[in-house]
Amino acid sequence: MIRKTLVNVLLVGIVVAIASCGGTTKGGTYGESFTPANPISIDEVLQQMNGKESMEVEVKGSISAVCKHSGCWITFTTKDGEQIYINTINESFSLPQDVVGKTAIAKGKALSVEKQKEIEIANGEDAEDLDWIDNISIEATGIIVE
Numbered sequence: 001m002i003r004k005t006l007v008n009v010l011l012v013g014i015v016v017a018i019a020s021c022g023g024t025t026k027g028g029t030y031g032e033s034f035t036p037a038n039p040i041s042i043d044e045v046l047q048q049m050n051g052k053e054s055m056e057v058e059v060k061g062s063i064s065a066v067c068k069h070s071g072c073w074i075t076f077t078t079k080d081g082e083q084i085y086i087n088t089i090n091e092s093f094s095l096p097q098d099v100v101g102k103t104a105i106a107k108g109k110a111l112s113v114e115k116q117k118e119i120e121i122a123n124g125e126d127a128e129d130l131d132w133i134d135n136i137s138i139e140a141t142g143i144i145v146e
Helices: 002-021 042-049 113-122
Strands: 028-031 054-066 073-077 083-088 103-111 137-145
Touching (some): 042 054, 073 103, 103 113
Antiparallel strands (some): 054 103, 073 083, 103 137
């Protein structure tokens, strides 16, 4: 009797452990905690960045991709299909792999192409090797996944 009960308890424990391994992210805050004020779409950020070097933003969108290596960036897609990178500031926090398709709000600083290139050059990159920077990006201090 004790043996049967022990086996049943072990089986239940194994089932629970396996089920929790395949779980999905239910949401949460990554990086700096914040209360969203009035987030705008990525398309609105693009419009407002016109001619600016940088600006503080809260942007809301659907996560279309996440860094497969360490979760250090996500992307939002514009209405024209462009992927806009939202990097975790200095890779100081990461997001789980299963956030693709979820809605998120990112808070941070939007940077123009020129500003990004300036930063890369200051960090020792060759100016001629920066053609991959072709759109704004956002350096997020915090991201809320809904």
